[in-house]
Amino acid sequence: xxxxxFYSRKLHSLLGIIPLGFFIVEHMLxxxxxxxxxxxxxxxxxxxxxxxxxxTFLEIFGIFLPLLYHGVYGLYIAxxxxxxxxxxxxxxxxxxxxxxxxxxxxxxxxxxxxYTTRFQVTLGNxxxxxxxxxxxxxxxxxxxxxxxxIGVVAAVFHFSNGLWSFLVSWGITVGPRAxxxxxxxxxxxFVIVSVLFILSLVAFTGSEFEAVSDVVNSAAALING
Amino acid sequence: xxxxxxxxxxxxxxxxxxxxxxxxSYTEEFEVPYRPGMNVISALMEIxxxxxxxxxxxxxxxxxxxxxxxxxxxACSMVINGxxxxxxxxxxxxxxxxxxxxxxxxFPVVRDLVIDRSRMFNALKxxxxxxxxxxxxxxxxxxxxxxxxxxxxxxxxxxxxxxxCLEACPNVNDKNSFIGPAPISQVRLFNAHPTGEMxxxxxxxxxxxxxxxxxxxxxxxxxxxxxxGIPLTTSIAExxxxxxxxxxxxxxxx
Numbered sequence: 268x269x270x271x272x273f274y275s276r277k278l279h280s281l282l283g284i285i286p287l288g289f290f291i292v293e294h295m296l297x298x299x300x301x302x303x304x305x306x307x308x309x310x311x312x313x314x315x316x317x318x319x320x321x322x323t324f325l326e327i328f329g330i331f332l333p334l335l336y337h338g339v340y341g342l343y344i345a346x347x348x349x350x351x352x353x354x355x356x357x358x359x360x361x362x363x364x365x366x367x368x369x370x371x372x373x374x375x376x377x378x379x380x381x382y383t384t385r386f387q388v389t390l391g392n393x394x395x396x397x398x399x400x401x402x403x404x405x406x407x408x409x410x411x412x413x414x415x416x417i418g419v420v421a422a423v424f425h426f427s428n429g430l431w432s433f434l435v436s437w438g439i440t441v442g443p444r445a446x447x448x449x450x451x452x453x454x455x456x457f458v459i460v461s462v463l464f465i466l467s468l469v470a471f472t473g474s475e476f477e478a479v480s481d482v483v484n485s486a487a488a489l490i491n492g
Numbered sequence: 493x494x495x496x497x498x499x500x501x502x503x504x505x506x507x508x509x510x511x512x513x514x515x516x517s518y519t520e521e522f523e524v525p526y527r528p529g530m531n532v533i534s535a536l537m538e539i540x541x542x543x544x545x546x547x548x549x550x551x552x553x554x555x556x557x558x559x560x561x562x563x564x565x566x567a568c569s570m571v572i573n574g575x576x577x578x579x580x581x582x583x584x585x586x587x588x589x590x591x592x593x594x595x596x597x598x599f600p601v602v603r604d605l606v607i608d609r610s611r612m613f614n615a616l617k618x619x620x621x622x623x624x625x626x627x628x629x630x631x632x633x634x635x636x637x638x639x640x641x642x643x644x645x646x647x648x649x650x651x652x653x654x655x656x657c658l659e660a661c662p663n664v665n666d667k668n669s670f671i672g673p674a675p676i677s678q679v680r681l682f683n684a685h686p687t688g689e690m691x692x693x694x695x696x697x698x699x700x701x702x703x704x705x706x707x708x709x710x711x712x713x714x715x716x717x718x719x720x721g722i723p724l725t726t727s728i729a730e731x732x733x734x735x736x737x738x739x740x741x742x743x744x745x746x
Contacts, residue, residue, distance in 0.1 A: 272669075276706035277739070348709060349665040354574050355713045363662060363711035432710045435725075438733020442726055 279340045280436050282333040283429045290330055291426050295460055298467035301399065306475045309399050317395055338374045345370055366428050369421040376418030403476035406468055419464045427457035501526040503584055504546065505535060507554055508594035509604045517601070521546035521590070522554075532572060532579035532593065533558050536605075556605040563719060566654025570605045571596055576659040578719055579605075596659040612653045615675040619698040623688040635686035648681040648727065650720040657714035657724060663707050670707025673714035677727035683734070696731075696738045705731055 297316065301309035319325060345367040352364050383405065387393040393401055406412045431453040434440040440449045470476075502523040510517040523546045524535045536556050543553040558568035561580045568579040571594040573587055584591065599607040625631060637645070651674055658664045658672035679695045682688035699705040705728065714724040 272702055273700040273704055273706045273735070274739075277736075344709070347665075347668040348662045349667070351660070351662050351713070355660055355711075355716070357711075357713060357716050359710065359712035360662070363709055366709075435710050435729050436706075436708075436732055438729055438731075438736050441729040441733060443723070446725070446729070 275340065276344075277436075279337055279344070280429075280433050282337045283426075284433050286329045287333055287337055288426055288430060291422065292460065295464050295467070298471075299463045301476070302463075302466045302470035305470075305473075306399055309470075309476075310396065313395050313398060334377065338377070341370050342374060362428055362431075366425060366432070369425040369428075372418065372421040373425050376414075376422065380418065399471065399476045402471040403473075406471045412468065412472065415468055416465060419468065420461050423461045423464060424457055427453045427460070430456065503530075503535065504590035505539075506590050506592045507604070508592075509554065510595070510601050511552075511603065513600060513602055517597075520551060520554075526584070528585075530584045532570075532582040532584065532587075532591065533561065533568060535584065535591075536579070554605065555603045564652055566652035569596055569607075569654040569656055569659070570594065571659065576656040576717060578654065578656075581719070596655055598659045598661075598664055599655060607655070609653065609655050612655055612658065612672070612674060615671040616653070616678060618671065618701075619675045619679050619695050620691065621675060621678040621682055621695075623682060623685055624691060625687065637684075637686050641684060645681055645684045647720075648677050648684075648722060651677060651681075651722055652720065654719065656717050656719060660713040660717040662711050662713065663709045668707060669703030671703050673708070673724040673728060676705055676708070676731050677722060677724050680727040680730050680734075692734075693738065696735050699731060700735050700739070705735055708732075 297309070297312045300312040316322070348363075348367060350364045350367070352361055384393075384398060384401065387401075388395060388398075406415060431440075431446075431450050434449050435446060440446045503526050505522045505524060507520055507522060508517050509520050522535075522539050522544075524530075524538045527534070533556075536554055540553040543551050545551045556568065556570070556579065558580060559565040560567070563578045563581040566578070569576060570579050571592075572579065572582045573592050576596050579593075593605065595601045595605045595607050597607075599609055599611065602608050625634075653674060655674075657674050661670070661672055663670045664672045676699060679699055683692040683695055708728050710725075712725050715722075715726075718724055
């Protein structure tokens with residue numbers, strides 16, 4: 268078929284920003300509510316999302332299917348390059364390599380993250396209200412905390428640098444100056460979003476997110492003591 | 493009188509060789525007497541004159557291609573100390589020694605440093621990198637090109653199809669059908685021409701076919717490597733814009 272990869276690659280580029288880029292920012296804001304307002308604020312953010320109209324439709328067509336396409340086709344794109352950073356150690360070539368490396372890391376991380384959270388809710392092993400406590404359980408283990416930081420930073424880098432290439436691939440930033448300025452902006456986005464994500468990871472390790480039974484126990488201990 | 497012959501300074505070359513297109517490559521070392529101002533081509537000529545390797549064994553002379561010897565034809569492109577460039581403008585005085593020379597292996601190797609760049613010329617045919625004016629009668633003078641446009645278009649016309657940008661590109665390889673940066677920039681050149689512009693859709697559509705512009709992954713090695721300083725990444729982004737517009741125009745116009 269003529270021109271197939273032009274359109275599939277364009278779609279891949281578009282989906283990375285709309286809706287996936289918006290989703291990652293939304294996810295960051297929701298998580299950050301845990302840092303800013305604690306458990307109560309996080310729970311109300313989760314409730315707000317779940318009360319959205321057509322939430323299942325939004326999840327399937329706004330997140331899951333775009334994620335699946337972008338992830339699987341992205342792996343194929345990563346496979347199609349022969350990285351040559353050792354011979355051409357230019358900044359943008361390093362970013363090119365990192366875009367593919369972080370893409371693969373993000374893919375693995377997202378599969379794991381989805382399996383342990385959203386998929387467990389689907390299976391009925393977990394409710395939306397218990398997610399905060401569940402994250403606390405996972406992130407209290409130092410190894411998982413480190414894996415989460417790596418996964419989150421990789422995902423945010425992939426998003427921010429992907430935003431830069433999106434602007435080039437759609438012919439929005441054309442000249443070298445425009446591309447340089449947009450790279451500064453994208454790296455600023457990377458730093459800010461990463462920091463906010465990591466702060467929310469730290470917030471989830473806080474005692475207020477410990478499972479309710481523990482809260483009851485400690486309250487009981489307080490009263491008795 | 494006692495003989496006071498001073499051993500002349502030697503320059504060492506490590507050449508990646510290959511006897512046949514499908515043969516395995518190997519390296520052979522050569523020592524060539526230093527001459528002031530020598531370039532890689534003159535060293536290869538010296539090896540041709542006296543085909544002995546560094547161990548003093550007779551060997552076959554190293555094959556290479558060259559024509560203009562002034563960096564405008566692109567024939568002598570090879571990988572010199574890890575970077576693709578023209579051997580004629582690679583002055584030994586400015587190179588780290590020993591000098592490592594290898595063929596641009598992104599292309600099929602014919603023999604030693606001789607490569608087959610046919611894919612580049614096929615790509616130019618694919619994107620119709622010419623201006624069709626042939627006909628049965630005189631078409632008269634074409635529209636004029638603005639001087640401000642001519643100035644940047646001239647820079648694009650310096651492309652000598654040398655293949656350095658393809659060699660440097662991580663997406664031009666055996667797993668990928670990407671045509672490479674050079675022909676994309678040529679589409680921009682011929683679409684900028686007032687007469688060439690009349691067929692611009694044909695060229696844009698060629699870029700939207702398999703192996704076209706979508707193969708670019710923005711590593712920007714091309715613009716860093718181009719010996720003629722052609723703004724390849726600007727050309728690619730400009731063509732990204734043009735193909736995107738063309739895509740919507742086609743969708744909404746039919």
